[in-house]
Amino acid sequence: MALVPHGGGAGGSAMPLFCPMLTRDNYPVWAIKVEANLDVQGVWEAVVPADPAAAVDPEKNKRARAYLLGALSEDILLQVSSKKTAAAIWECLKARFFGADRVKAARLSTLHDEFDRLIMADGEELDVYAGKIGCMAAKFASLGGTLSDAEMVKKLLDTVPESLFAAVAGIEQFCDVETICFDEVLGRLKAFQERTERRKAAVGGERHGDQLLLTAAQWEQRRRTRGGGYDDSGGDNNGRRGKCHNCGIRGHFARDCRKPKKKQEEENQEVALLYNIDEHPCLL
Structure with missing residues (x-):
C-alpha cells in the first residue's frame, strides 16, 4: 500500500x-x-x-x-x-x-541490567562495540525509556581496553563528559587508536631491526674474545662455562685448550719410561 x-x-x-x-x-x-x-x-x-x-x-x-x-x-x-x-x-x-506498563517496566529493568553488563571484548572493533551501545539506546526508546548521551559516553569510556586509556584520560580532562556527544567521543577514540597502531607498526619495525643487529654484534664479540668459545666470567650460564678437563682452568673447553693434551702427555710419559727401562736392564 x-x-x-x-x-x-x-x-x-x-x-x-x-x-x-x-x-x-x-x-x-x-x-x-x-x-x-x-x-x-x-x-x-x-x-x-x-x-x-x-x-x-x-x-x-x-x-x-x-x-x-x-x-x-x-x-x-x-x-x-x-x-x-x-x-x-x-x-x-x-x-x-509492546506490553502493559508493568511488562514494560520489567523489560526496562532487564535492559538496564544488560546495559550494565555490556563490556568491550578483547580484539573487538570500536565501531562494533559502539554499535552495540547504540542498539541498546534504540531498545530503551522502543520501551518508552531513554538512554542519554552522557550514559552512553560513560559506558564507552569505562569499558574500552587499556590501550585507549590515554585517550580516555585526555577526553575526561579537556572535555565535559556530561555534555559531549557520543559520536564525538567515538571519533576521538578511533583517531587515537589509528594513530597508535600506525606508530607501533613504524617503531616496532625499527626496534626489531636494531635488536637483530645488537644480537649479531654480541655474538661476534664473544667469538672474537674466546676464539669461538665462551667468555671466562664466573657462573654456570646453563652449563656452558666451566673448568677445562685438560688444564683445569675455567673459561674454555678441553677441545679449545692450547696446552698439551693430557692423553698425549701420558702416552709420552709411558714411552719415556719404556725407553729408560731398555737403557737400564738392571731396573728389571
Whole structure:
C-alpha cells in the first residue's frame, strides 16, 4: 500500500509512502515508521490526539485507520478489524506487542541490567562495540525509556581496553563528559587508536631491526674474545662455562685448550719410561 502526502497535487512534489508490514518481531521499528508516515500525511493526531478531550476529525480518522489496517497481516487484521477508530487500533496493537506498563517496566529493568553488563571484548572493533551501545539506546526508546548521551559516553569510556586509556584520560580532562556527544567521543577514540597502531607498526619495525643487529654484534664479540668459545666470567650460564678437563682452568673447553693434551702427555710419559727401562736392564 502506498500513500501520497496530503497536498502533493499540482505544483507539489508527490512522494508515495509505502506502508511497512507488521510482523511478530518488528513492532518497535514498525511503530516508528508508521508514526512518521502518518505525521507527514497530517493524520497522526487522529491516532494520538494532542488534546485527548478534543474531537477527532472524522476524515483524518478514516485515512489513519485505513493506513493502519493496510499494514497488518490477515491474522492480526481480523483481531482489530472491529475497532472503529485509528486510536483504538493503535492502542490494541501497542498492548499486544509492546506490553502493559508493568511488562514494560520489567523489560526496562532487564535492559538496564544488560546495559550494565555490556563490556568491550578483547580484539573487538570500536565501531562494533559502539554499535552495540547504540542498539541498546534504540531498545530503551522502543520501551518508552531513554538512554542519554552522557550514559552512553560513560559506558564507552569505562569499558574500552587499556590501550585507549590515554585517550580516555585526555577526553575526561579537556572535555565535559556530561555534555559531549557520543559520536564525538567515538571519533576521538578511533583517531587515537589509528594513530597508535600506525606508530607501533613504524617503531616496532625499527626496534626489531636494531635488536637483530645488537644480537649479531654480541655474538661476534664473544667469538672474537674466546676464539669461538665462551667468555671466562664466573657462573654456570646453563652449563656452558666451566673448568677445562685438560688444564683445569675455567673459561674454555678441553677441545679449545692450547696446552698439551693430557692423553698425549701420558702416552709420552709411558714411552719415556719404556725407553729408560731398555737403557737400564738392571731396573728389571
